Amino acid sequence: xxxxxxxxxxxxxxxxxxxxxxxxxxxxxxxxxxxxxxxxxxxxxxxxxxxxxxxxxxxxxxxxxxxxxxxxxxxxxxxxxxxxxxxxxxxxxxxxxxxxxxxxxxxxxxxxxxxxxxxxxxxxxxxxxxxxxxxxxxxxxxxxxx
Numbered sequence: 001x002x003x004x005x006x007x008x009x010x011x012x013x014x015x016x017x018x019x020x021x022x023x024x025x026x027x028x029x030x031x032x033x034x035x036x037x038x039x040x041x042x043x044x045x046x047x048x049x050x051x052x053x054x055x056x057x058x059x060x061x062x063x064x065x066x067x068x069x070x071x072x073x074x075x076x077x078x079x080x081x082x083x084x085x086x087x088x089x090x091x092x093x094x095x096x097x098x099x100x101x102x103x104x105x106x107x108x109x110x111x112x113x114x115x116x117x118x119x120x121x122x123x124x125x126x127x128x129x130x131x132x133x134x135x136x137x138x139x140x141x142x143x144x145x146x
Contacts, residue, residue, distance in 0.1 A: 024064035028055040035100040038063040052102035081138040093119040
């Protein structure tokens with residue numbers, strides 16, 4: 001019978017993350033692919049924002065660039081509160097292990113995969129928060145169903 005690993009064991013044996021020169025990288029260490037959705041790296045590589053990238057064993061992929069995020073944030077400041085608030089999506093990285101999801105899969109959402117994580121990049125989220133405080137409140141009413 002095949003033994004089942006805990007989610008923590010899958011994450012630690014399948015991938016590793018690193019922070020180098022203000023960039024975040026994910027490297028696939030296991031025999032099975034890792035799947036990553038990062039709006040920041042999708043923007044940098046010219047992909048659709050919701051693209052899920054398959055990282056094969058032994059491959060290292062840049063999933064977040066602070067310089068690019070700063071440039072986008074600076075541009076969005078002129079667009080207003082909602083445009084800046086939308087950048088919170090750039091600060092969230094979704095990953096699944098072994099099984100992928102997205103437009104080319106029957107699993108349309110990461111939550112449909114057996115093992116997944118979502119990372120929040122706190123530094124960039126703090127930048128967004130500071131900018132939102134600077135801009136002031138939204139001109140549109142915001143509610144829990146916005």
